[in-house]
Amino acid sequence: MADDDTLCPDEAAGPLEELTAEQTFRFSCHPGISCFNRCCHDLALPLTPYDVMRLCAHLGMDGETFLERYAAVRTFPETGFPLPFLLMDDVEGAPCPFVGPEGCTVYADRPGACRSYPLGRGTRMGRDGIEERHYLVREAHCRGFAAGPLWTPPNWQKSQGLETYNAFNDRYMRLMTMVQASGRPLEASLSTLALLCLYQLEAFRGIIREKKLLAHVEVDAQRARAVLTDSAATLEFGLDWLELVIFGRCPHLAPRRGDSAGT
Ligand code: SF4
Ligand code: SF4
Numbered sequence: 001m002a003d004d005d006t007l008c009p010d011e012a013a014g015p016l017e018e019l020t021a022e023q024t025f026r027f028s029c030h031p032g033i034s035c036f037n038r039c040c041h042d043l044a045l046p047l048t049p050y051d052v053m054r055l056c057a058h059l060g061m062d063g064e065t066f067l068e069r070y071a072a073v074r075t076f077p078e079t080g081f082p083l084p085f086l087l088m089d090d091v092e093g094a095p096c097p098f099v100g101p102e103g104c105t106v107y108a109d110r111p112g113a114c115r116s117y118p119l120g121r122g123t124r125m126g127r128d129g130i131e132e133r134h135y136l137v138r139e140a141h142c143r144g145f146a147a148g149p150l151w152t153p154p155n156w157q158k159s160q161g162l163e164t165y166n167a168f169n170d171r172y173m174r175l176m177t178m179v180q181a182s183g184r185p186l187e188a189s190l191s192t193l194a195l196l197c198l199y200q201l202e203a204f205r206g207i208i209r210e211k212k213l214l215a216h217v218e219v220d221a222q223r224a225r226a227v228l229t230d231s232a233a234t235l236e237f238g239l240d241w242l243e244l245v246i247f248g249r250c251p252h253l254a255p256r257r258g259d260s261a262g263t
Helices: 049-059 061-072 113-116 153-158 165-182 186-199 200-208 221-231 231-247
Strands: 014-018 071-075 082-086 119-126 127-139
Touching: 014 061, 049 061, 049 113, 049 119, 049 165, 049 186, 049 231, 061 200, 082 186, 113 119, 113 165, 119 153, 119 165, 119 186, 127 165, 186 200, 186 231, 200 221, 200 231, 221 231
Parallel strands: none
Antiparallel strands: 014 127, 071 082, 119 127
């Protein structure tokens, strides 16, 4: 990844204007606006693990089926991590598969990049943790800047329910940054493991059960139960497990004494 890393596609979407956390922008998007749904077409929309988890929950679908039906999976070249892109429908205008006449049909669980628009979020690992920068993406077709309330970047993010998305994305970014800093992109078997742990949570749970992975790490009964029943807990465990397998240690997951992680 570049110096200013991001899992959000918005930075590449159009003319960018950097904003401080205190600067404001005027914006309003609503079904009556003349450009309604214009932004939901012909997108290169990468999906983070948390995006896919939320979309799967919304659609009642497992991760494998979702990726097969809705995504093209590429790979981050510098790290070897999987990078699914949402496939646009192969019809005129290339609409998002989830856009309907009345707007986004998966609105409550739409991807983080859709929530964030027209604000882009760039992140990088700083000395004291994740550092974030904000960019406004002003695309010619978007009429939302003409009226509406004034927002600061943090207020906008809060209004769009981005806190949990950002927290999961930052955790993932930290892991990718560590792999990039090691100078050793994931080899094929670890790339496959990353796809399983991050994007195919039901299948990962099956492996956790079958190979009794929880017996190899220090987890209390409450976390063990959550890992096997709650997708967010499974994803969190997947991030920790990957870190443990790749680096032999993870601050959030310790191997049982005398054990080393492996599948
Ligand atoms: S997921 Fe929803 S908001 Fe995002 S591009 Fe598709 S229709 Fe638009
Ligand atoms: S183009 Fe801008 S204002 Fe129009 S629907 Fe999309 S986000 Fe809203």
